[in-house]
Amino acid sequence: MHDSTTHIRHALGDAGFDPVRHTRVSVYVHVPFCRTRCHYCAFYLETGYPPRVLDETLEGMISESAFWHELLGAPAVDTLYIGGGTPSVIPAEKLAFFLEALTGTFRVEGRLREATVEVNPESVNPALVSVLNASVIDRISMGVQSLRDNELAVLGRRSDRATALHALEYLRRHFEGRLSVDVIVGTPGQTVRSLQEDLGELLCRGVEHISLYGLTVEEDTVLHQQIIDGRLSMPSHDVHEDLWDAASATIQRAGLESYEVSNYACPGQESVHNAAYWNLNPYLGIGPGAVGMVYARASGDERGCVPLRLTGEDVFRYQQWKHGTYRPAIEVLSLTDHLFEHFMNGLRTRSGVNLSLLHRRFGVPAQRLLDILQDRWCEFPTLQCYDDQHGDRHVYLPLESRMILDRLLPDLWGLLEVALPGLTLNCVESCGETG
Numbered sequence: 001m002h003d004s005t006t007h008i009r010h011a012l013g014d015a016g017f018d019p020v021r022h023t024r025v026s027v028y029v030h031v032p033f034c035r036t037r038c039h040y041c042a043f044y045l046e047t048g049y050p051p052r053v054l055d056e057t058l059e060g061m062i063s064e065s066a067f068w069h070e071l072l073g074a075p076a077v078d079t080l081y082i083g084g085g086t087p088s089v090i091p092a093e094k095l096a097f098f099l100e101a102l103t104g105t106f107r108v109e110g111r112l113r114e115a116t117v118e119v120n121p122e123s124v125n126p127a128l129v130s131v132l133n134a135s136v137i138d139r140i141s142m143g144v145q146s147l148r149d150n151e152l153a154v155l156g157r158r159s160d161r162a163t164a165l166h167a168l169e170y171l172r173r174h175f176e177g178r179l180s181v182d183v184i185v186g187t188p189g190q191t192v193r194s195l196q197e198d199l200g201e202l203l204c205r206g207v208e209h210i211s212l213y214g215l216t217v218e219e220d221t222v223l224h225q226q227i228i229d230g231r232l233s234m235p236s237h238d239v240h241e242d243l244w245d246a247a248s249a250t251i252q253r254a255g256l257e258s259y260e261v262s263n264y265a266c267p268g269q270e271s272v273h274n275a276a277y278w279n280l281n282p283y284l285g286i287g288p289g290a291v292g293m294v295y296a297r298a299s300g301d302e303r304g305c306v307p308l309r310l311t312g313e314d315v316f317r318y319q320q321w322k323h324g325t326y327r328p329a330i331e332v333l334s335l336t337d338h339l340f341e342h343f344m345n346g347l348r349t350r351s352g353v354n355l356s357l358l359h360r361r362f363g364v365p366a367q368r369l370l371d372i373l374q375d376r377w378c379e380f381p382t383l384q385c386y387d388d389q390h391g392d393r394h395v396y397l398p399l400e401s402r403m404i405l406d407r408l409l410p411d412l413w414g415l416l417e418v419a420l421p422g423l424t425l426n427c428v429e430s431c432g433e434t435g
C-alpha cells in the first residue's frame with residue numbers, strides 16, 4: 001500500500017499537479033467480472049477468471065480506497081455506487097467482508113446519502129440479500145433489460161423472464177432499500193407493444209426508478225458481428241424513436257417523472273449518485289477500468305485548478321498494487337470540455353444547468369452564459385429559466401426539447417471556446433453543491 005501510494009503521488013507530481021483535498025466526494029467502485037459477456041457489451045471486464053484474481057482485485061480495491069482517502073485528506077463520502085461488470089458475482093461472504101472493509105476505509109459512519117449496488121437477476125438469492133440488508137447498501141439497481149425470452153436471447157443475457165420476475169418479487173419482499181431497474185430500448189425484435197407490456201409488468205410490481213438505455217452496436221461484439229452477417233438488423237431511427245416515446249409515456253403514466261433523459265423516478269426516488277456525475281462533482285473511481293474525476297492545483301497556482309480524469313488499468317496490471325508499481329492513467333481535461341460537459345449533462349436533466357454554480361466555478365457571470373445559450377438557440381424558444389430555493393439561477397429545457405438535445409449540442413463546444421477564451425476554474429473542494 002505504502003509503495004503504491006508513493007508511485008501514484010509521483011505520477012501526479014510528475015504531471016505537475018497537486019490533488020485538491022476535497023471535503024466531500026462520491027465513490028464509484030468497478031467490479032469488472034461477469035460470468036459471460038452479453039452480446040452487446042463492449043465494457044472492459046473479465047470472464048472465466050480464477051477465484052484468486054477476484055480475491056486479489058478486491059484486496060487491491062481496499063488498498064486503492066485507503067490511498068485516495070489519505071491523499072484527498074479523508075473527505076466525507078457522499079454517495080457510493082458499486083457497479084460493473086456484475087458485483088453480484090462476488091460470493092456473499094466475500095461481498096460482506098468487502099463492503100465492511102470498504103466502508104471502514106472511507107469511514108462513512110452512517111453519513112452516506114446513498115449506497116447502490118448493481119445486481120443481475122440470476123444472482124439474486126437469500127444470502128446476497130441478507131448481506132446487502134446488513135450493509136450500508138440502501139439501493140439496488142437490477143439489470144432486467146427485457147422480460148421477453150426472445151429479446152434476452154438476442155442480448156445474450158443470462159437471465160430469462162421467469163428469473164427476472166422471481167428476482168424482482170424476492171427483492172420487493174426481502175430487500176430493505178430502494179429498487180431501480182434497467183430496461184433496454186431498441187433490441188431487434190422489440191415492438192412498442194412488447195416494450196409497453198414489459199414496463200407495465202415492472203411498474204405494477206412497485207418499481208420506483210427506471211433507467212432506459214438505447215441499444216447501441218459496439219464494434220467487436222457478438223451483436224455487431226450478427227448485424228454484419230445479416231442475421232439481425234437494428235430498428236430504424238424512426239422505429240427507435242417510437243419505441244422510446246412509447247416507453248417514456250408508459251412510465252410517466254404510472255407516476256414516475258423524467259428527471260433526466262434516461263432516468264425516471266417516483267418523486268423523491270431520484271438517484272443521488274447520478275446527480276454527482278451530472279454536476280461534475282469530484283468522484284473517485286476504484287478498481288480496474290474504473291474512471292474517476294478529481295480536481296488538482298497546477299503546481300505554483302494557489303487558486304486555480306484543473307479536472308483530472310483517472311482511469312484504472314486492467315485486472316492484471318491492477319495486481320501491481322501489491323508490488324508498489326501501480327499508476328492510473330491521468331488525463332487533464334480541458335476547461336472548455338469541462339464547461340461543455342456541464343451544459344451537456346445539465347440540459348439532459350429536469351433541474352437544468354445551474355448557471356450560478358458555473359459562475360462560482362468558472363467566474364463567468366450567469367447572464368453571460370445565458371446569453372451564449374440564447375444566441376445559439378434563439379430558434380428554440382423553449383429554453384427556460386428559474387431560481388431555486390438557494391437563489392441559484394438555472395436554465396433548462398422542457399421534456400420534449402431534452403429529447404432532441406443531441407441535435408442542439410454539436411455547435412455548442414466551438415461557441416464556448418470562441419466566446420470564453422482563457423477560462424479558469426476555481427478550486428472545487430466539495431461535492432455538496434447541487435445542479
Ligand code: SF4
Pocket residue numbers: 033034036037038041042043045084085086120143
Ligand atoms: S452483465 Fe453488464 S457488464 Fe456484464 S457483460 Fe452483460 S452488459 Fe456487460
